[in-house]
Amino acid sequence: MSEVVTVADIFGxxxxxxxVMRDRLPKSVFRKLKKxxxxxxxxxxxxxxxxAHAMKDWAIERGATHYTHWFQPLTGVTAEKHDSFISAPSAxxxxxxxxxxxxxxxxxxxxxxxxxxxxxxxxxxxGYTAWDCTSxxxxxxxxxxxxxxxxxxxxxxxxxxxxxxxxxxRSMQAIDHESLRILRLFGNTxxxxxxxxxxxxQEYFLVDRAKYLQRKDLIYTGRTLFGAMxxxxxxxxxHYFGTIRERIGAYMxxxxxxxxxxxxxAKTQHxxxxxxxxxxxxxxxxxxxAVDHNQMVMETMKKIAPHHGLTCLLHEKPFAGVNGxxxxxxxxxxxxxxxxxxxxxxxxxxxxxxxxxxxxILKAVDIHADLLRESASDVGNDHRLGANEAPPAIISxxxxxxxxxxxxxxxSTGEATHSKKGGTLKTGVATLPDLFKDATDRNRTSPxxxxxxxxxxRMVGSSDSIAAPNVVLNTIVAxxxxxxxxxxxxxxxxxxxxxxxxxxxxxxxxxxxxxxxGYSDAWVEEAERRGLPxxxxxxxxxxxxxxxxxxxxxxxxxxxxxxxxxxxxxxEYEAYSKAINIEARTMIDMAGKxxxxxxxxxxxxxATSMNxxxxxxxxxxxxxxxxxxxxTSALLxxxxxxxxxxxxxxxxxxxxxxxxxxxxxxxxxxxxxxxxLRTPVDKLEMIVDKELWPMxxxxxxxxxx
Ligand code: ADP
Ligand code: MG
Numbered sequence: 001m002s003e004v005v006t007v008a009d010i011f012g013x014x015x016x017x018x019x020v021m022r023d024r025l026p027k028s029v030f031r032k033l034k035k036x037x038x039x040x041x042x043x044x045x046x047x048x049x050x051x052a053h054a055m056k057d058w059a060i061e062r063g064a065t066h067y068t069h070w071f072q073p074l075t076g077v078t079a080e081k082h083d084s085f086i087s088a089p090s091a092x093x094x095x096x097x098x099x100x101x102x103x104x105x106x107x108x109x110x111x112x113x114x115x116x117x118x119x120x121x122x123x124x125x126x127g128y129t130a131w132d133c134t135s136x137x138x139x140x141x142x143x144x145x146x147x148x149x150x151x152x153x154x155x156x157x158x159x160x161x162x163x164x165x166x167x168x169x170r171s172m173q174a175i176d177h178e179s180l181r182i183l184r185l186f187g188n189t190x191x192x193x194x195x196x197x198x199x200x201x202q203e204y205f206l207v208d209r210a211k212y213l214q215r216k217d218l219i220y221t222g223r224t225l226f227g228a229m230x231x232x233x234x235x236x237x238x239h240y241f242g243t244i245r246e247r248i249g250a251y252m253x254x255x256x257x258x259x260x261x262x263x264x265x266a267k268t269q270h271x272x273x274x275x276x277x278x279x280x281x282x283x284x285x286x287x288x289x290a291v292d293h294n295q296m297v298m299e300t301m302k303k304i305a306p307h308h309g310l311t312c313l314l315h316e317k318p319f320a321g322v323n324g325x326x327x328x329x330x331x332x333x334x335x336x337x338x339x340x341x342x343x344x345x346x347x348x349x350x351x352x353x354x355x356x357x358x359x360x361i362l363k364a365v366d367i368h369a370d371l372l373r374e375s376a377s378d379v380g381n382d383h384r385l386g387a388n389e390a391p392p393a394i395i396s397x398x399x400x401x402x403x404x405x406x407x408x409x410x411x412s413t414g415e416a417t418h419s420k421k422g423g424t425l426k427t428g429v430a431t432l433p434d435l436f437k438d439a440t441d442r443n444r445t446s447p448x449x450x451x452x453x454x455x456x457x458r459m460v461g462s463s464d465s466i467a468a469p470n471v472v473l474n475t476i477v478a479x480x481x482x483x484x485x486x487x488x489x490x491x492x493x494x495x496x497x498x499x500x501x502x503x504x505x506x507x508x509x510x511x512x513x514x515x516x517x518g519y520s521d522a523w524v525e526e527a528e529r530r531g532l533p534x535x536x537x538x539x540x541x542x543x544x545x546x547x548x549x550x551x552x553x554x555x556x557x558x559x560x561x562x563x564x565x566x567x568x569x570x571x572e573y574e575a576y577s578k579a580i581n582i583e584a585r586t587m588i589d590m591a592g593k594x595x596x597x598x599x600x601x602x603x604x605x606x607a608t609s610m611n612x613x614x615x616x617x618x619x620x621x622x623x624x625x626x627x628x629x630x631x632t633s634a635l636l637x638x639x640x641x642x643x644x645x646x647x648x649x650x651x652x653x654x655x656x657x658x659x660x661x662x663x664x665x666x667x668x669x670x671x672x673x674x675x676x677l678r679t680p681v682d683k684l685e686m687i688v689d690k691e692l693w694p695m696x697x698x699x700x701x702x703x704x705x
Contacts, residue, residue, distance in 0.1 A: 007260055014062070014139040015263040016055055024054040037134050038336070039192060040173065048101025048131075055137055056085060056099035059148040062139055067099060067148040069107035069129040072164040072465060073114040074571050076378070078295050079154075081109050082147060105131045107152060115574065117567030119160050126157040132165060135292045138262050142303065151292055160564055164291065164467035167559050171474035172196060172287055174557035178481035179333055179341060182360075185488050185498075186353045191335040196474055197454070199284030200294045201268075203325035203462050204301055205276050205313040206248060208705055211696040212311040216594075220586045221579070222315035222463070223380065226595070226678055228685040229321045230699030234274050242271045248278065248705070251308045255280065258300045264293045274322035276702040284330060284454075287474070291467045294327075298463070310705070314463040316380030319698055324384045325462030329469050332454035333357075333477075343453040349406045349416035352498055359505030360480035361455065362397060365448060366512040368476040368553070369395035370533050370544035372448070375468040376459035377538040377572075379579040384461070386536055391447030391458045394527045394534045396514035398446030404515055407506050414503065445518035475559050539667045542572045542660075573659035580666035584650040587674055591643045594694040595681055599636050602688045603629055632687055638680040646673040 021030055029047045036043045059067070068080040085097040107129035114127065129152035137150045154163035161167050172195065179194035212218050217225040234240075244252065252269050259266040265283040272279050280301075282293060298314055305312040317324035333341040344354045365372060372395055376385070386393035399407070402420045409416040443449055449456045460469050484501060491497030511530040516523060527534060535541045544550060545565050554560040560568070610625045649669045656662040685693060 010257065011260045011265075012263040014141070014261045016058060016137040017263060018136075020058060021051075021054070024058060026050065033133060040176070043105075043131075043133060045101070045105065048105050050101070052099050052101045052104040055104065055148065056097065059139060059146070060085065060097055062146060063141075064139055064146040064148045066145070067103070067150060069109070069131075069152040070149040071109075071129050071152045071154040072291075072295065072467065073154055073162060074117075074164070074568070074575075075115060076463070076465065076575070078299065079109070079114070080149070081107075082144075104150065109154075114154075114162060115571040116156065116162055117570035117574075119156055119158075119162065119563065119567040127154060127162060128157070129154050132169065132288070134169075134286075134288055136263070138296075140262075160561065160567070164465050165288070167471045167564075168288060168291060168467045168474075170559045171471045171478070171557070174478040174559060175333065175474040175481075178478040178485060179335070181485035181489070182341070182353070182356065182481050183335060183339070185485065185494070188335070188337070188339070191337045191339065193336045194333055194341070195336075196287040196470060197284045197330075197332045197334045197340075198287045198290035198466065198470055199281065199330040199454075200290060200460070200466050201279055201281040201328040201330070202294065202297055202301075203272055203277060203279045203327065205274070205315075205318050205325065205702075206251065206278065206305065206310045206705055207276060207313060207318075207701050209306055209309050209311045211701055211704075215695050215701075216590050217583075217586050218311070218313070218318070221583050222313060223318045223383075224320070224698070224701075225583060225587045225674070226590065226681045226685070226695075227319065227698045227701075228682040230697065230703065232275075232699075232703070234322050237273070239271050239275050239277070240273045244269075244271060245705070247308060247310070251304060251310060252278075252280075254304050254307065255300055258304060259297060262293075262296055262300075264296055266297070272323070272325075274319070274324075274702070276705050277323065277325065284332075286334075287331075287470050291465065291470065294466050316378070316461040316463060317383035319702060320383075321698075322702065323389050324380075324387075326381075326384060326390055326458060327460040327462050327464070327466060329457040329460050329466050329473075330451070330454045331457060331470065331473055340453050342450075342455065344403070347419045348403060349409065349419045352502070355406070355410075355416075355502045356484060356498060356505075358399075358403070359502050359509070360484055361477055362509040362512055363505050364473075364476035364480040365395060365397055366509040367480075367549070368472065369512070370535060370541070370547070371472045371476065371550055371553075372457070372469070373459070373533070373535045374541040374544040375472040376457070376461065376464070377541040378461045378464045379538060379576055380463055381459070381461035382537050385459060386534075391445065392518045392523065392534075393536050394518070394524065394532055395447055395459075395512070396518065396527065396532065397455075397512050398443045398449040398515055399513055400443075400450060400515065403450060404513065407510070407513070410503055410506055411510070443515060443518075446514070447518065471559060475553060475557050478557055479553055537667060538572070538576055539660075539663050542569055542576075542663075545569050545572075570659050573663040576663045577653070577659070577666050580670050581650065581654060584646060584653075584670050584674055587677055588643065588647055588650065590695075591639060591646075591677060591681065595684070596636065596639060596643070598692050598694045599632060599639070599684055599688055602692050603632050603636065605689070605692075606632070628687065632684065635680045635684050635687070639677065639684065642673070642677040642680060646670075646677050649673045 029050045032044050032047050035041050066082040066084045068082045070080050073079050085099055086095040087098040089095050132151045132153055135151035140147045140149050153166045156162055176194050183191050256266045266280055267283045268281040270279055301312045341357050345351050348354055384390035405420050406416045447459045457469055460466055488497055546569055551562050606625050606629045610622045613620050613622050653665040653670050656665050
């Protein structure tokens, strides 16, 4: 029998983790590094050389030839520049492998081509990457060989954040500090640190690579820009949790192995609602690691797919008419002494600390709903949010029956005296055990749902980094905690003060709680009555970043300066315009060079057939050909008109100089022109001979994987 390799054998094999460091670093160095990692103390630069040396030896023993500072600029993807470990050859022509502390701690990629939103002029091209020792270095094995990847933050010459990680780390400091104040108020003297825990559930599509390569839209934009619905969609719900097919299973197995080696605890996998859609969820981890790991998950998913003749689509809406993909961001707060501040226990009505935390979170989400909405905006997500499949674009909080009832009691009598219990679930089958039932059912339509001991923010797009939503969550909750702590620390009678504060928070922010169906039109109206914002698209969401309220919040907790926020606004408008411009130009290309020529071939074939039938048999009935020819020709001419219009408006939008105005033109003028071109083309796809249609259909793509 061949030797069995267990998960334990491979898990973390490619990570320079704590146990490797303990083995390889001198005790004093190990202790200093661990202190920085665990307590957030400043890194002692004098240990860098020793750590770099150990890291290099470890990496080279495993076949590494290169190292890279791995960072997350505001392009949405990760970036890296590789250097080999070799030094200049000696006189005898020998190379030695070198890696200094300086090279570990600081990198200096020429950063002028990364988005900076005006933070850097072109002549100030310097950008720095700085080692983030709280996220362990790892080895990536691929066609390039083995590369040592060092997670880093990316800043400008003046120290402004140009990436996702820097503000995230700043926001983690803020929530740590304010959470500890809350814990102290309730008598906890032991906790030294509170960290946000994050578990992102990643959805994705897999399509056949050969078919993918026949679709310019998938290649250039990650989503289909044309495509008629096949006879079957997702209406049978036969894909959701269905048996995983062999080819997909082989892919998932590879992904798991790769991720486990990288120390990513890939845990759950299943088929999702749409045909060809799947999900992977890891076990939650501290926020910074979860963000890095999610990037590694996305990279690995894309990289492994071609090994199986597949392409992985991370776009939020690869196919119209079936569900798109999101990324549920599960979030809670955990102290180093093991307290989950979002755990209500069995009797939430007695858990005063929990009720205060809950009240603060409701306040944070209510006041900063616009920022949360913004943090989940990306170009692809505009197709999901509010489109009756993903959560609606309106932010509300689902608490479930049990907590809703506690709030109700507090609101009506000022006291909460009991908590609803879950009880048992009876199946009615004698041989099945009775199951313990949760006190609360789930609600799939809520964008921000309490699920037992964590909140699940469900708006995030599948292709997006989860950094921004967690930056916002950490910071807005830090603010609410701070305001509560400021008040309670001064109180003479703590018990009375906390009781009053909880009641006040719950009463004032109750409007954000909604337990009903978030997809219904009635909710849209109700939300408007409650004064909740309904921000329908990315372009409308972006300005939330620089409202006076947002600037005050982020500056107070030193997460973003006003200039950094302004730069992000600029970058997001630009990202939007660029994406729409690429989509429009792809449609123009496909319609002009592939679709219209194919339709002309078809109409010519119809006309030729009519003529030859009639000359062979003048009495034959050619009404079918004639009707088809008329219908096709009419649609062809609609297509040509819509194409001409799209060409015009795309050029018009490209000529708009100011970023916001350009993004608005794209949203308001170009997107509708794209939709107008798609309509006749999708109708034509249903008429034209399949042999002549120049690309695989939806059916080919999502049912034949
Ligand atoms: P659910 O079915 O409630 O969505 P799962 O067990 O499927 O829960 O978990 C979904 C994700 O939430 C996983 O990544 C999981 O590790 C993560 N998660 C579980 N508990 C917590 C927690 N306390 N804080 C943050 N994330 C959590
Ligand atoms: Mg979930």
